[in-house]
Amino acid sequence: MDTSVLPSYVTVTHPNKKGYFRMAPGTDVNIESAVKYEACRNDLFICSYPKCGSTWLHNVVWRLLNDGDGLPGHFNDHIPFLEFDGEEAIGNVQPQRGIKIIKTHLPYSWVPKHAEAKYIFIVREPKDVIVSLYYHIKGFAGSGTSKTSSRYVFDGYNWSEGRFETLVDAFLEGRCDCMDYFEMIDEWLQEGMGESLHIILYEEMMYHPENEIMRLAEFLNEDLSTKKHTFVSDITKNTSLAKMKEEDKKWYKANRTAPFIRKGIVGDWKNHMTPEQAIRVDKRTRQLLDKYPKILKTWNSLIN
Template sequence: MMESDHKKPSYQNHNGFLMPMGFPPEGFISGINYQAQPDDIFVVTYPKCGTTWTLYMIWLICHDGEPLPVTKTLNDEFPHLEEVGQEKVINLPFPRVIKTHLPYDLTPYHPQAKYLYVARNPFDCVVSFYHHTKGFVKHYDFAEGTFDDFFECFLAGAVDFGDYFDNLLPWSEHKNDDNVLFLTYEQMKADPKKAIIQIANFLGDYFADKIQNQEVLQKVLDQSSFESMSQDQERWSSKRPAHMTPFIRRGKVGDWKNYFSPEQVKRLTKKFKLRTAGTDLEKLWILDQK
């Protein structure tokens, strides 16, 4: 099959920026023009790199480990900036927690706002992104698409929110800024308790004090586990068709080995090495590619 014959997801093109079909252009335009405030908390990721998990950790920290009621959705509490636009964000209570997949140069900035960035290795990212795209039929019209189809789009950067490396690299250049906390999904999976403490400390004394209570810390840890979050999944996203994979799918590191061909491993590895050459991202992930 020639590359041009691969099935491609459907997108809206917002001034050269690809977005899901359900995202109104006016939301994107309004969102990038939002004026960040000193107390704002931005949770920033490339898609499928731990966004919902990180947001829910913050929700739980804020609410002493009490779970999000099934009558609410996380998107209502912590809206997606470039989907809903600035009006909904402006009306949030302080401190505002704002979700975004925007690259560094498009993310509203204030030197006193906090930016929590989570990176995930591109191999697992593309697998998770594939299932996400396949599952949201109305957003992508990709229910019949294959992993091979999606891999070609991902490698070319022809997916929503753009090229993976165009998002990762500029944010990583700011990872030592005082108002940026740069975590990896893999670090969070290896030691979720440490990640919760890091996040709470980064958010400020009020949040750090909450998890000094060991009972609260344990509740945050339990409620943000894969086992817990895989229940009542409509809290995280709109309902999917019953035959599609759930929004919270596997939550594993290394699942990519079940999908990649040897040739795909070589091609993504080559792009990773090319794009990260000369940066400390070269050794951010030690991937067993056998």
């Protein structure tokens, strides 16, 4: 592949861990601080590959910890983005019910660990991830400098003329954001479901949102019996993609040429991928599904 046609990235390494991590230009200024952060017992890390529903999940978790109330202001003012904002930003946010919520796209081995901290990992069927990532990158396509917060500068991906088929190839070769998607998912799922790690499928959040919210509440030790009977349904309604689209600028600060919250539906890949492209992605997805049939069982109906 001609790498000159790829989005622009900065590749960073960890001082003590193997592997690499790709970031958009200008966003790596705090990565050294981020990887030195030492997790605390009251940390809640919400983890994912980009475009797997983590913003949506943060919205749900925030409301669970705040009696159903939404974020009072901009997302980044209350929930630090570990690899973009660094450790200082985590020290500056206020805990919610004693919990500090931290966003990250780092691989499992890079995420700071503490025996009493909690971790939520959300995963999405990769064909839809590719489509969402394509529009995400195109929306941040500029090469100029724009401040997303007081903590870091985002230069954009410099990919306004990028082609969808190029991104499909790059994704399958592990040349997009962060790292190889399939390797990242494998690394997280190897940890399984336990007291400190909660795994969510994006599709289950779409199909059965109230059930997933109740599972999240249990993981977070939130007693729903003390809430009003419409508590879960109210959170479902107030965190719907339609509602989040109404508050689109609440979820990002960089300049965009398109909304941050797009469709969010399951199966939008059918409007973009050729049958050959879908088969190539499904081949790698099947390897994950065969390895983790219980965790990923919802994907059986989504791949060939």
